[in-house]
Amino acid sequence: MNILVCIKRVPDIAGSVTVDATGTGIDDSGLGHTMSSHEECAVELAIQTAAATGGTVTVLTVGPAEAVEQLRAAVAVGANDGILVEAADPSVFAPEDIAQIIGDVIRDRAEAGQTFDLVLTGDDAADTGDFQVGIRLAYDLEYPVLTNIQTISVGGTDEGGGPGGDPGSGRIEARGIGPAGTEIFSLGLPAVVAVHEGGVDPRYPSITGRMKAKKAQVVEYDAPEPGTGSLRVRLELPEVKASSVTILGEGPDAAPALVDVLEEIGVIRP
């Protein structure tokens, strides 16, 4: 099974951030960059699935030239190659635009003989958090789409409900946590699946993996002018609230004071 994983280069923030001079982005000068955590899991799922089926994993990103680092990071852990759609400032695009760009590249790759059975994305990007690119892409490609998926396996039950596991079935089984429990889906391919972190542990790169990544093949495209365009007016930071903490004490001696508080709230089971 050949899998495309769409990833995004995002600043690796820890706590506080500052707004940059344009007022529309964060100042990422001292920050590292990474792919979103959902996408790390998507890459891991793709690698496992490709390994199980003898397929390939291609990673795609729309971003600045430096985003090739995130493509290489994915190759370092086992992806085969990359596609960079170069856009100096991806923040000018709306989610609609990104979906359109990725859809066009997938169609272009198909014409070049490279097709994908499964397209994975993260549920949302760690920076913009739009939660819609995967779904919009699926509509653009006219593929079925699932979101909030944590694991996938090849085969799976089809509409008839039979047991899965047949790689040749053209279907995958996908699982995600719904409001009432783990929901199990069976999905015909090709399809788009948006992944939520937690189902798999993304692996670290090995040294040899990293060396391979350095030489990885990356197909490059230039992003078109934004169609819909971002609707961002500016970025704001939350107000820092002054601490109003009451220190109940130090060490075990403070336990009765805390139990008093818990009793007052009324949460101690009788």
Added chain:
Amino acid sequence: MASVPAQASVVVVGAGIVGNSLVHHLAELGWTDIVQVDKGPLPNPGGSTGHASNFIFPVDHSREITDLTLDSMRQYKELGVFTESGGFEVARTEERMEELRRRMASARAWGIESSLVTPAEVAEKVPFLDPDVILGAFWTPTVGVVDSVRAGTMMRESAESTGALTVSPNTEVTGIDVEDGQITAVHTTKGEIATHRILVACGVWSPRIAAMAGAAIPLTPAVHQMISVGPVPQLAERPGEISFPIVRDMDTFCYERQHGSDMEIGSYAHRPILHDPDEIPSIEAAKLSPTEMPFTDEDFDPQLEQAVELMPEVLSNPDVEIRYAINGLLSLTPDGAPILGESPQVKGLWSAAAVWVKEGSGVGRAVAEWMTNGLPEIDVQGADIARFHSHQRTRAHVTARTSEAFNKTYGIVHPGEQWSSDRDVRRSPMWQREVELGAVFFEAGGWERPQWFESNAGLLDEFGDAVMDRSAEWDSRWWSPIINAEHLAMRRRAGLVDLSSFVIFDVFGPAALDAVQHIALAQMDVAVGRVVYTPILDENGGFRSDLTIMRLAHDRFRVVTGAAHGMVDLKWFADRLPDTGAQIADLTSSWTTIGLWGPRARDILGELTSADVSHEGFGFGTARVIEIGSLEVLASRISYVGDLGWELYVPMESGLTLWDALMDVGRGHGLLPVGLGVYGTTGRIEKGYRAFGAELDSERSVVEVGMSRPKVKSQDFVGRAAHLRHREEEPKTVLCSLTVDDHTSASGQMRYMLGGEPIVSADGDPLIDGHGRTSYVTSAGSAPSLGRHVLMAFLPPAEAVLGNRLQVVYMEEFYPVTVASVDSTPLFDPDNECIRR
């Protein structure tokens, strides 16, 4: 929220290895009311200590750094936080093998057990290293690792337990009050502390803190990349944090260090990545710690391949994953030395910055001693914060020099190696002429100084074999036989030397005599017009400097000293002036100095002036103003090259006029420009003149360097009591000059030592003096007048016997040497007839 004490004897900023060691030693030395603040939490506040690789290789080419490292190792062992693993520096090239032989010289010179070993011997101890990749290695069994956070915690807590120290973590310094040039208070996020001393020991943030007081600590945060890979089954087989020796892969500028079942790979091979201290993220904004910056993969990629080459078995294992990778910040300075001591810009602002873990607690002890009684036991004058000239404090200079030096961290650095960046900052008035004469410029204190002149190449024919040419590339790097030819031409006719780089300052006022009398060993109550060469001692009778002082008037003395150490001298004098009655003025940029020496010097000067320049009319050791054309020239009849002549002082703007006048008249007398190669080495070494920083330091006494005079002045001066005591004692060591008897190496090449080499007995045994120091070459150079290569070295008194046959070890080969002088008697012109003619 807890607040800080309202006052403190000293506020120590930083709770890394240096700050923690400092508070410990201050408390040990009796300080109380110490307050230590750090903006981060404890025990790891987020500075460079927290991500240090913590290993220690004791051997460094610098004696000062080695001393500090050995002292630190001793302290870490006492705390029980040091684990000995042994360490290899491996060579992949023959050039590196030669450098490892130089490493051996330093190991022998500093008395540290080390050996050169074969690849097979390396593989025996590090079975996963591919011996086919290397040619050999330098093995030091005492290499090990320290738990620096634990060490710091123990030291800090020991100070706390005595009640001498209050520690306030999560406390950021927000401002410093300075009144009349003196620290008065430190503002923090938890309140204000009244204090007269602040000790800045916060590594990469130090420049920020110093700037709050209007002072500079010229260092830059720079990236050192490190990754940790694992789990490595071969490492996991053995228990504990480290049981395999650490490997420095010198030619790839990388190291591999076991850490439990992981292997840490660090690199100094990547491009220099410098940061501004203001760019370092806050604790809140940092993903890891503020000094563990985001890793930049592409910078490290080439090192991965080289690491795999060296240790293929463990590192190409696909299950060995890169678990942790950082661009770790450390502090770099423009000359590579730490920044220690009290700032010359603000009283009470002390620095202990740009210090590595390996010398951390040694620095803590040294600076604590320095603050307590003015003198550290270990000589740290090379690291004195006062050493910087103003341009050396600029961001541009720091950036240029640290960028240039970064890749030399594991590089092969020639002792004569010159900087290529940030040059042409200070140019003498004669610079353009010198360029036209093909001057090869070396730099000191920012000054461009001709080392030799290519225009003098024709002299090589005149002097033939007497120029003592060197065939080995290493020996002749940063050197030219033209230096020796210029030397011989000066001795035969006359030479002109551009000495614009002198640091010059006047001490003046009604109490000027008292001031210099108190500072200098020599009698300063001399007639106006006398020039006095004098040692400057510390309280223990060790050398702080040696320099000349001219008495220009009853209430004015002019101090002339070298570019390298002059700024420290300036602070030394300024700190010791009486409260009233004497002032100091730095005139370095006001005066240029031209040296005129050689048997024809008097003829040349006589032609230019109507003044009496005869031996009787202008005696040695005197100075006065003479007229040369329309210039008033301060002429001073002294010599550091051992020949008849004068130092001629004129205002900077008249330097070129004087130079041209001298050259015009001198041409007929055979006058040639002569470089600093003659002034700094050949001229002095055949005269046995000592140099500060080489022979003269705080450790050896005036007696031991053979410079004591028959009488000691009756007036009190700094170091007098100790000096008197030294005169009564048997010297523990004796400074000698030695000549090399045979230069022929095993391969038949003639080799010439450059300095730093060990001197051993005829049997090859190390010589150890009464200070516990192994004998080594303090200065080396040609003595062209003698046709010999001369070495200076401190020898145990029993070995300091004229004619004693010893050996010098150079590149791990032994060469015979003979003791030729056991005091300051010059090898050339022992009766100083040339000077006094």
Added chain:
Amino acid sequence: MTMVFVETDPAGEVTLTSAEALTFARKTPQLLPDGGAATSREVSGPPSGSTEGVVIGPLSGAAIAALGRLGVSVIHHLDHPDLAEYSAAAWAQAIVDVAPESGTLLASGTPRGMELMAHAAVRTGARMAANVMAADEDGLLRQVHGGTAFERLRLDGDLQVLTIAGHACTPEETTPVTPEVYDYDLTVAEADLATRAQSTEVEAADDAAGLTSARAVVGAGRGVGSENGFAEVLELVDHLGGALGVSRVVTGLGWRPHAEQVGQTGSRISPDVYIACGISGAIQHMAGIEGAKTLVAINTDEEATMVQRADYAIIGDLHEVVGAVNEEIVRRRG
């Protein structure tokens, strides 16, 4: 008109997050475009300018009353055998069928709300903003960078589709109304059922479900020390009848399952009390506990963000402190 997709729990109750979304809709008049507009649905609807709810599946009388108390004047009840199991495309189409042509369609920022709103946005040609915190004359304000920053934006188009960030507002009841309930004769396209859930395994989700509804949550972070260090906090969970929530570090180290993770990429919780044990307070974690009414921190570091943001704190080792709290509770019980 503002239409809110209402999630109900297996018992048919309106979920807390939907109550938040409904409150947000009611109290944010700026969501309403000028004068309201006609809807596309075939039946005649209530006046514009009000909040309408959409419920898929069984609709209990209790839920109707609850929605009335939350100010919902109209309930669009979409029930069809093909909608019994969740299928995002089919559910979204059903919502679209009753959605207004102009105004606001919103849901709470749960995975389901996010997914349905995204589908609905595509199907209506609308733009969508996720995790909205506020709306005023200056436009919308939504969380980005995991809540570390807010994006100010303006959505164009007649219909705006939103999800409301968890705990953007506190659920508040109003003067009860009796909602009109509209039932529809729906058609579900076969194509929209391609991604229908095959089944739901209930056991595995207990923790997550319990976590979001628990009145007391005990949080445990790296300070616990190891996989075996949870005894005291689990005992406290038991005493409180609450749930265990952990930081991302804890799941990252494999000490506890991801289902227990609280934070930006885990659950967002709103208990009456959250007791954070050995959690420093990384922004990703804080994003998940904004809804806690009372925040208690047990930490060795007085300066930790969690302590500074807490209502009450005890400085000390969590094992010692929590152990002592457990003993005290047991002692008081007699």
